[in-house]
Amino acid sequence: MGNSDMNTTQHEKYKLNVGKIDEGFVIDHIRPGRGLTLYHDMGLNKLDCSVAIIQNAFSRKMGKKDIIKVETSIDNFNLDIISLLDHNATVDVIKNGEIIDKPELPLPKEVKNIIKCKNPRCISSIEQGLDQIFVLTDAETATYRCKYCETEYGNN
Amino acid sequence: MRHLMTPLDLSVEELDKLMDTAEDIKEQPDKYAHACDGRVLATLFYEPSTRTRLSFEAAMLHLGGKTLGFADAGSSSAAKGESVADTIRVASCFADIAAMRHFKEGAPMVAAQFAQIPVINAGDGGHQHxxxxxxxxxxxxxxxxxxxxxxxxxxxxxxxxxxxxxxxxxxxxxxxxxxxxxxxxxxxxxxxxxxxxxxxxxxxxxxxxxxxxxxxxxxxxxxxxxxxxxxxxxxxxxxxxxxxxxxxxxxxxxxxxxxxxxxxxxxxxxxxxxxxxxxxxxxxQVKNGMYIRMALILMLLEIQVK
Structure with a gap:
């Protein structure tokens, strides 16, 4: 048995198991460390259904990944935030324990009132009732910038 | 109606034309002395600035227009908590064009969204000027x-x-x-x-x-x-x-x-x-600043001087 096989077996033995869900959705392949941000930014912390966040799960493709499982309908969520935060993440919609849909997550050109500019010098930090607008400025790198101060989302 | 938020709002051709006009004003100021008769520029300066504000005011005065406004946030309704959106709505009732300086980045862009008149970004924090x-x-x-x-x-x-x-x-x-x-x-x-x-x-x-x-x-x-x-x-x-x-x-x-x-x-x-x-x-540069602002005011107010 080679070293890599042994590692995989040991990994399987001790891996953290979170059960399957019957109804709801799974956000998979989240870049490690972004799961908790996504959890908060999508407002999953405000739900009263079961929500599981798995951080640094083993991934053959990515090495490590975060996963979020939510036991409620996906219909009430704006999925733009997922591609905005991590455009490599995927979504599986689950019904009766089966995957019934894998919605595409295109990069939105503009997002309104989903994320907030964290630049303390930005007008959006003090102007009452101002929409928080971010604009896609580079589709290749999925870079979003605040419409007002041009600060990059994630880098502020 | 156009605003000026960043220099890139103007194409290279428009910039050339603007600089040509500014040079013409420099050479023949009399020709432009009444171009803005009856027009008013609002200078909305939330952050102190001597040169930029004076330059805008001088530009409008040399075009025959008038100016009004405030020179720092403390002497404006901002001190009472008024939003930029409301301030520009009010200024739109009194003036034909506005120049706004603000310590917050992007403030003039917010003003442009709510203005009934052209807005010029006169400097927004560390962002654009x-x-x-x-x-x-x-x-x-x-x-x-x-x-x-x-x-x-x-x-x-x-x-x-x-x-x-x-x-x-x-x-x-x-x-x-x-x-x-x-x-x-x-x-x-x-x-x-x-x-x-x-x-x-x-x-x-x-x-x-x-x-x-x-x-x-x-x-x-x-x-x-x-x-x-x-x-x-x-x-x-x-x-x-x-x-x-x-x-x-x-x-x-x-x-x-x-x-x-x-x-x-x-x-x-x-x-x-x-x-x-x-x-x-x-x-x-300081002198040129006034001439280019004169040319800009004319352009945004769509005033042609023959």
Whole structure:
């Protein structure tokens, strides 16, 4: 048995198991460390259904990944935030324990009132009732910038 | 209705036309003396500024118009908590055009969204200062005849210096312009500006810390002030404020036809002994600033002068 096989077996033995869900959705392949941000930014912390966040799960493709499982309908969520935060993440919609849909997550050109500019010098930090607008400025790198101060989302 | 938020709101052709108009105003001021009779400019300055506000006011007065406004946030309704959106709605009732300076980045853009009149960004925090860029471009073109084929050194605070960022973006649209960025490590050009430079094929730039090394190869030296108001930490400001001082000894390294620009106010980064050097063009910049603002007001108010 080679070293890599042994590692995989040991990994399987001790891996953290979170059960399957019957109804709801799974956000998979989240870049490690972004799961908790996504959890908060999508407002999953405000739900009263079961929500599981798995951080640094083993991934053959990515090495490590975060996963979020939510036991409620996906219909009430704006999925733009997922591609905005991590455009490599995927979504599986689950019904009766089966995957019934894998919605595409295109990069939105503009997002309104989903994320907030964290630049303390930005007008959006003090102007009452101002929409928080971010604009896609580079589709290749999925870079979003605040419409007002041009600060990059994630880098502020 | 158009606004001016960044220098890139104007195409290269529009910029050329604007600078032509400004040069014409400079040569024949009488022709334009009544172009804005009966028109009012609102100067909404939430942050103190002597030169920019006076320049806007002088521009409107020389066009025959009138001005109203406030010179700092304390003397405006902002002190009572009024939003930018409401202030510009009110100003729209009294004026035909507005120039707004604000300590928050993006504030003039918010104003433009709610205004019934053209809004000019007169500087928003560390973000943009488009009319200063127009002034810089006009001065360079006026002295050198063209904005292409030159090497420009930018020296001082390249991190928070909004005039530097705006000027780089504007110059990237001209042919064969290369840059030397001269700054201490702490005040280097931000990464997003470096990325922007890298995304333009064939644009050459270098980053250095010593001014003397860069001087001999420059066509233009653009000096900036280390701005106290951009620092959260007084200690950092004190340490960096005198990092560069341009004096006659250093000017000996520069070519005879190099020009020195500075958006002003200067503190002590240019020794006063340089003021009489024919290469010092920063006071010409101030004059040009008024002419280009006059041309801009005419353009945004869609006034043609025959």
């Amino acid at each position: 488009p009319t200063q860029t127009l002034t810089d471009l006009m001065t360079m073109r006026s002295v050198r005849g063209s904005l292409s084929d030159m090497k420009i050194g930018m020296c001082g605070d390249l991190k928070f210096g909004r005039t530097v960022h705006s000027l780089i973006r504007a110059l990237l649209r001209y042919n064969n312009v290369s840059f030397v960025f001269i700054s201490p490590d702490e005040l280097r050009l931000p990464d997003y500006m470096i990325e922007e430079l890298d995304s333009h094929e064939g644009v050459e730039y270098t980053e250095v810390t010593k001014l003397e090394d860069a001087l001999p190869e420059l066509d233009v030296l653009y000096m900036t002030r280390v701005q106290k108001e951009r620092f959260f930490n007084e200690e950092d400001y004190v340490r960096l404020k005198d990092f560069y001082i341009l004096d006659s000894r250093k000017m000996e390294h520069a070519r005879e036809d190099m020009i020195v620009l500075h958006p002003l106010p200067r503190v002590n980064e240019i020794a006063v002994e340089i003021d009489n050097d024919p290469r010092a063009k920063y006071f010409d």
